[in-house]
Amino acid sequence: MSEQMHRILLASRPEGAPSLENFRHDSCPMPDPGTDEVLVKAEYMSLDPYMRGRMSPSESYVPPIEVGAPMQGGAVGEVLRSNHADFAPGDKVYGMFGWASHGCLPGSELQKLAPALQPSSLALGALGMPGFTGWHGLHAYGRPKAGETLVVGAATGPVGSMVGQLAKAAGLRVVGVAGGAEKCALAVESFGFDACLDHRAYAQVDALKAALSEVCPKGIDIYFENLGGKLLEAVLPLMNPMGRIPLCGMIAWYDGSPVSGLSAPDLWRAMLVKQLSVTGFIIANHFDQYPAFLEEVGPMLASGKIRFLEDVAEGLENAPAAFLSMLKGGNTGKQLVKLT
Template sequence: MQTTQIRLARRPVGEPQDDDFETTTVELPELQDGQILVRAVYLSLDPYMRGRMSEARSYAAPLEIGDVVLGQTVCEVLESTVPQRAPGDLVLAYTGWQTHAVVDARQVRRLDPDAAPVSTALGVLGMPGFTAYAGLLEIGRPAEGETVVVAAAAGPVGSAVGQIAKLKGARAVGIAGGADKTRLLTEEFGFDVALDHRSATFTDDLRAATPDGVDVYFENVAGPVGEAVLRRMNTYGRVPVCGLVANYNATSAPDSALGFPSFMNLVLTRSLTVRGFIQDEFAPTHTEAFRRDMTPWVADGTIRYREDVVEGLENAVDAFRGLLAGRNVGKLLIKVS
């Protein structure tokens, strides 16, 4: 069996380019005891992948040149050496940007297509949904009547944050780019207010949308949007820091109107809790509750979601560029086969 792979050819500088990657086809090894052969059906594209392409110090080791680009996948089992996994089973795996793989059967989780569309295991019922659930409830801890603001609110994490905040009785203010996305926030995801960060009046609009200040800011973006929201924070406000996508393609230190001394002054004078997190640190304590709560919320439509599906592994690089530029709406997936 052969697999077609997309590998890191060189480390991107700024926006990833086509020649930062190479596509190759290789022979897969023979199955050993305890292994399964899988075919990728869906590949998840996520902003964190950009950081793993860099040598900069981070929470995880970077990809090496020549490595298959990492990524979570929904796969179909083609061959198996273990009774627990049979051909035709659909499983959640980490096979990366490739069409087929041989993996340890213990490292995959079987999916039930009758319980939910299997693509949701990469989105609202997977890592992005868990990120929103654990980050908001463990760090943000929204109380009834408080104001929760989230940037990149039309994405898979941000849209879930706003809806969970509403379920907890909070007021949800979403920030996104463009009229189509902001309309989606209020009409489909139920946000109380949607703001367009591209608007020339964004700062004034944010002030009008948060007359009583901001109690929780779920940070996905940073940049000027984050700075504008931080200035609106109330005393004892909480800031779960999930991502900084505005900086991921930066080739130099971003300009900042707020600046580190001013930021730290806000942290001190308003007694802010600013807590960065990586979602898997909450897996031991929150996975059971997430599945217990989120699965029925999605099933009965309490939590709604969008998926942006791009056909073909060959389009993964361009789709990834679009993800970092904010072109997608909802969870971005590559339909591999």
């Protein structure tokens, strides 16, 4: 039998929360790179919350994945064969190979990994898209100033932990919100947050709001929005006038069911009365600033000033379970899959 490439396909669209039945393993003959194409053996692939959106049929900033097509996503790997002048066997590269053991892409769609990106998994996490998202969202739309207070949810994930640590380095009071006592301890002890609240311990918005107001005695100047849901509802009344909300994600609502009582008039009223700046952003449109990010954060990571955690599942076949677990907070740190 010819050499095979393995992939995970979208078997069906989820209704509500996705399940293992929505995925299917598939193998096909190894692709032969054509003109200007490069064949890559994947080493690590990234699992990200945005992939949940692409499983649904609704149009977003990227088209939905077709049922029967491979799951999409970023990965790093080693070049096996190259028909492109810029790449040679052995080169370490990043590309959108999807959930697959190999990728075959035009050289123009690949990036060689910069020397700072060692181990290569960093290109998918701390020094890749999620870390860059935290850096860009905080600086461009949060506009942090020393002495201010910032709140961020999914605080121990790759975006939230980057945001919190950069804000601490800029002299802010930083309060995280995370799922479970262990993650909260991690946010304070490893990532240096001033406080972290366990959102699971506060079933009611009012209780979460009261706890937040205790750890944010001067109110909230920046709310880095990763979640939506209950946290958004608790944060809004505590926002200071002229506060900023970088709108990065709303994972609490990705399954389609609203989990908060926040109405559109409540939201607009808070934004108007407090004169809030809310800026949605899609990081794929800002990669011209990636070199500046790498230059600033690369040395901070190398020196230990910024810390970073990875949660690595082994084997392509375990990608669906790791993805479902990550959506429910089962990950501690950046969720990766090591292709074995």
